[in-house]
Amino acid sequence: MDEHGAMSVELVEPDVLRQRLTNPLLGHTESLCSPEWGPERSDSSPISPLRCSEQPRDFRLSFLTSTFHQLRVTDVRHGNIITAVMFFAEPVDVDRGRLVLKQRLAAFQRFRSIVVRRGHNKYYWKEVDLDLTRHVVESELPPPYDDKALYDFVGSSFSVPLDPEIPLWRFHIFNNYCGPQGKAAMVSRISHEIGDGTTLVQVVLATFDPVPPVVPSAPAPGTDTDAPTAPPATTPSPPPGKKPRRASREPSLLWTLLTDPIALAQFVFNYAASTYTGILLLLVRGDSPTVMRLTAGSHSMMPTRRVAFSKHVELSMVQGLRRLLPGLTINDVLVGVLAGTLRRYMIRKDDPWLTNPNLQVRAVFPYNTRRGKVDLHKDPHLFGNRFTLLPLALPVNAANPYTLLKHAKERCDRLKHGPEAFWIVLSNQIAGALLPSKIFIALTHFLLSKFHLLFTNVPGPKEPVSFAGSRVTDFGFFVPSPFGLIFSVLSYCGKVNLGVLADPSLNCDPNELCECFVEELRSMEMAAEAHAAAPVDP
Numbered sequence: 001m002d003e004h005g006a007m008s009v010e011l012v013e014p015d016v017l018r019q020r021l022t023n024p025l026l027g028h029t030e031s032l033c034s035p036e037w038g039p040e041r042s043d044s045s046p047i048s049p050l051r052c053s054e055q056p057r058d059f060r061l062s063f064l065t066s067t068f069h070q071l072r073v074t075d076v077r078h079g080n081i082i083t084a085v086m087f088f089a090e091p092v093d094v095d096r097g098r099l100v101l102k103q104r105l106a107a108f109q110r111f112r113s114i115v116v117r118r119g120h121n122k123y124y125w126k127e128v129d130l131d132l133t134r135h136v137v138e139s140e141l142p143p144p145y146d147d148k149a150l151y152d153f154v155g156s157s158f159s160v161p162l163d164p165e166i167p168l169w170r171f172h173i174f175n176n177y178c179g180p181q182g183k184a185a186m187v188s189r190i191s192h193e194i195g196d197g198t199t200l201v202q203v204v205l206a207t208f209d210p211v212p213p214v215v216p217s218a219p220a221p222g223t224d225t226d227a228p229t230a231p232p233a234t235t236p237s238p239p240p241g242k243k244p245r246r247a248s249r250e251p252s253l254l255w256t257l258l259t260d261p262i263a264l265a266q267f268v269f270n271y272a273a274s275t276y277t278g279i280l281l282l283l284v285r286g287d288s289p290t291v292m293r294l295t296a297g298s299h300s301m302m303p304t305r306r307v308a309f310s311k312h313v314e315l316s317m318v319q320g321l322r323r324l325l326p327g328l329t330i331n332d333v334l335v336g337v338l339a340g341t342l343r344r345y346m347i348r349k350d351d352p353w354l355t356n357p358n359l360q361v362r363a364v365f366p367y368n369t370r371r372g373k374v375d376l377h378k379d380p381h382l383f384g385n386r387f388t389l390l391p392l393a394l395p396v397n398a399a400n401p402y403t404l405l406k407h408a409k410e411r412c413d414r415l416k417h418g419p420e421a422f423w424i425v426l427s428n429q430i431a432g433a434l435l436p437s438k439i440f441i442a443l444t445h446f447l448l449s450k451f452h453l454l455f456t457n458v459p460g461p462k463e464p465v466s467f468a469g470s471r472v473t474d475f476g477f478f479v480p481s482p483f484g485l486i487f488s489v490l491s492y493c494g495k496v497n498l499g500v501l502a503d504p505s506l507n508c509d510p511n512e513l514c515e516c517f518v519e520e521l522r523s524m525e526m527a528a529e530a531h532a533a534a535p536v537d538p
Contacts, residue, residue, distance in 0.1 A: 080192035087181035159303035195383035208465035286450035294484035310514035336408035340520035453485035
């Protein structure tokens with residue numbers, strides 16, 4: 001859990017993680033880390049298949065990973081493939097891309113292994129020979145080679161399972177893409193059995209390289225280059241013999257509870273209420289049957305999906321919305337924007353539930369159960385699936401931006417500081433240890449059918465990056481889940497966009513949802529500007 005709350009994902013900078021992934025300390029994978037490539041590499045040199053070790057060690061799948069495996073085998077609607085879509089300013093060199101993925105992706109055993117069954121419902125990772133030509137392929141989009149053709153491919157790919165005879169990942173490069181995002185595109189498909197979103201997003205980001213900074217041009221003739229310049233700003237050092245003063249810290253939670261009876265009583269009440277919610281989640285009624293919810297649950301899902309991305313929004317706009325309330329985090333703002341987006345869509349569709357006082361719309365957020373930052377360099381086995389899903393009621397009824405963000409912050413704080421997350425994680429662990437996988441899957445689907453959608457928020461690179469020498473102009477990602485709607489927010493190079501994945505049986509237009517997202521952000525920006533311009537009472 002970080003300073004932004006339980007729902008955010010802590011990411012390592014791409015260049016730092018890339019160095020970790022190619023570090024010789026990875027042991028037996030050192031031979032996979034060939035010297036750095038460059039533009040001078042001959043395209044005529046073939047990339048030989050990676051051969052497995054003479055005596056590879058097989059690792060057993062965890063319970064949750066085995067569950068994902070059985071879902072993939074038994075039902076094509078739950079292919080459990082994490083999909084990323086990337087756009088480039090110029091065509092991608094396929095051979096060079098294979099070499100990059102060989103160095104940085106195949107350095108981990110799971111990207112060189114398949115799942116095999118031994119005994120009764122015991123599954124293991126078995127290392128096999130890796131042929132990069134079967135994992136990185138150049139594909140072609142049908143006319144008119146635009147966003148619609150690409151998104152149709154992405155939506156239909158959810159019904160196409162990965163080949164179980166080879167490692168469960170594949171990259172499709174489309175050099176004939178011609179759209180507003182660039183001149184090429186790439187779609188990566190990685191099975192959830194290899195890892196969860198926390199690790200796989202980091203691995204995909206580690207395949208990027210920083211774009212070299214632009215070298216300033218020479219000064220024009222006649223320019224005074226010896227003009228005095230302002231000295232760089234420095235932090236004043238403390239006088240000799242004195243130690244610098246430490247920044248004042250807020251008192252700990254334990255000290256506050258021991259010294260403030262009111263805070264203690266409020267904490268006990270919130271703890272009891274959250275515990276009640278966590279334990280009796282089975283008995284909680286489902287969400288209201290709005291136009292955005294699959295009322296029949298995952299049983300009515302279709303194998304394909306509808307895909308859309310929103311227009312870019314400046315990240316500074318999202319950060320500026322925190323002026324409306326003290327203590328607002330980026331997660332609080334995004335939750336409020338999500339609620340406002342759904343409200344706008346319900347207004348567009350004239351949903352009668354919007355005026356119902358019993359309206360309930362909840363989203364679930366992936367919650368990383370690992371402790372601390374994920375360091376794949378020190379422990380590559382952190383690739384497993386170690387997460388749970390936390391529900392959060394969205395204040396869709398609130399029409400005023402200020403009230404909406406206030407309710408969003410209160411509910412996010414209650415979820416972060418209450419024991420509800422602890423009880424949900426504990427109940428998942430107990431159920432996974434005691435229940436057969438089929439019963440666990442059925443119980444999970446029953447619980448998740450009570451909610452509307454899945455929402456994820458991942459911070460991307462802050463500076464421009466490239467893949468195999470081609471500059472990345474934009475990218476987004478989608479995670480699999482048994483929901484009719486999936487919202488994915490990702491920031492890149494100072495901009496934010498929303499990706500929406502919708503089930504066709506829901507009859508919900510993802511393009512309209514993206515439009516509502518941008519409209520809600522603009523509306524909140526106007527409210528923040530009006531709030532900042534309002535006179536302050538003396």
